[in-house]
Amino acid sequence: MDYPLISAVIPVYNRPDQCLEAVKSVLAQTYRPLELIIGDDGSEDHTLDVIRSFLSDYEGDISVKILELDHSGFPGAVRNSCVERAEGEFTAFLDSDDLWRPGKLLHQYETVHKDHPDCLISHTREEWNRRGKIISQAGMDHKREGFIFTDALKKCIIGPSTVMMRRDLYRETHGFRRDMEIAEDYEYWLRLTAVYEISFLDEPMTIKRAGHGDQLSEKYGQIEIFRIRGLKDLVDQTFFTVDLQKLAARELSRKCSVYGRGCMKRDKEEEGQEYLDMAGYYEIIATSPSSLS
Known part of the structure; x- marks a missing residue:
């Protein structure tokens, strides 16, 4: 063959x-x-x-x-x-x-x-x-x-x-x-x-x-921030189908929340608040019925 x-x-x-x-x-x-x-x-x-x-x-x-x-x-x-x-x-x-x-x-x-x-x-x-x-x-x-x-x-x-x-x-x-x-x-x-x-x-x-x-x-010691950036770009571009977009937005929200809280613990309050705000924003996308209509 x-x-x-x-x-x-x-x-x-x-x-x-x-x-x-x-x-x-x-x-x-x-x-x-x-x-x-x-x-x-x-x-x-x-x-x-x-x-x-x-x-x-x-x-x-x-x-x-x-x-x-x-x-x-x-x-x-x-x-x-x-x-x-x-x-x-x-x-x-x-x-x-x-x-x-x-x-x-x-x-x-x-x-x-x-x-x-x-x-x-x-x-x-x-x-x-x-x-x-x-x-x-x-x-x-x-x-x-x-x-x-x-x-x-x-x-x-x-x-x-x-x-x-x-x-x-x-x-x-x-x-x-x-x-x-x-x-x-x-x-x-x-x-x-x-x-x-x-x-x-x-x-x-x-x-x-x-x-x-x-x-x-x-x-860099950690790579999660790079994963956040890659996932964020895909979600912002509405790359995924509706159901997958919601899953992606929810995981992005979770990642941003974990990273933001970590920044706060390391006294990086401005960066931490930025990512906590992002977490809230993408959680809205994940849960809003009309966000992708």
């Missing part, structure tokens, strides 16, 4: 050693045909030198493209630039600090997309590794398959490095936002889960490496 081309996409910035390990995990995939696209976001260190030096000795059958981009600081913009160059029917994302197990793509394709040709997007379970220690996922009981929009509102429940999706869907939905430094994945999954069913492979085929200092989540 002929298998469709899959394009593996790795965005990277100033991360030579981890990116090299990510590249090796792509080249070790048992799936064929496969192409690898590395999008370098204007790295200022020797990341590209390390990758090119390794690839100079690579004699495998995977096509490799390296895009040298001007630095933006926006991972979604880098991924989008890579997908613009992708030739595969499917796109699979891998962050430069994560890893794939060797059978990830083959098992995900054969288990989900081959047997269910109408499936447009799937993700897998992750193994969370924080500074060498495996973090249990036992307490995470959110919905992972089907229409998961309600659960996706609460937090980002799809890891980018686990996703395989049809390239045409990515392009039709315009991919990740190009102007979000953090939580661009949360925002994009909301747009997708509001419309499409999601398939899930319940096996840890992706290794999520967390807790190192150059992650943006570590840089």
Whole structure:
């Protein structure tokens, strides 16, 4: 049987050693045909030198493209630039600090997309590794398959490095936002889960490496404010259908309330009051029968 081309996409910035390990995990995939696209976001260190030096000795059958981009600081913009160059029917994302197990793509394709040709997007379970220690996922009981929009509102429940999706869907939905430094994945999954069913492979085929200092989540200490901004823009644009809009507004109200109260506790009264006022505003949208008529 002929298998469709899959394009593996790795965005990277100033991360030579981890990116090299990510590249090796792509080249070790048992799936064929496969192409690898590395999008370098204007790295200022020797990341590209390390990758090119390794690839100079690579004699495998995977096509490799390296895009040298001007630095933006926006991972979604880098991924989008890579997908613009992708030739595969499917796109699979891998962050430069994560890893794939060797059978990830083959098992995900054969288990989900081959047997269910109408499936447009799937993700897998992750193994969370924080500074060498495996973090249990036992307490995470959110919905992972089907229409998961309600659960996706609460937090980002799809890891980018686990996703395989049809390239045409990515392009039709315009991919990740190009102007979000953090939580661009949360925002994009909301747009997708509001419309499409999601398939899930319940096996840890992706290794999520967390807790190192150059992650943006570590840089800011928290990411909820970025989720608020992404969700707020969608609600303000009335992106969702009426019922989903009300769910989104209610969750936005809750997030604003929690963030606002936190600001008050940290003596940031002006910012805290701003978000508490926003919480009240979006609660009205969530409860008003005529707000979306």
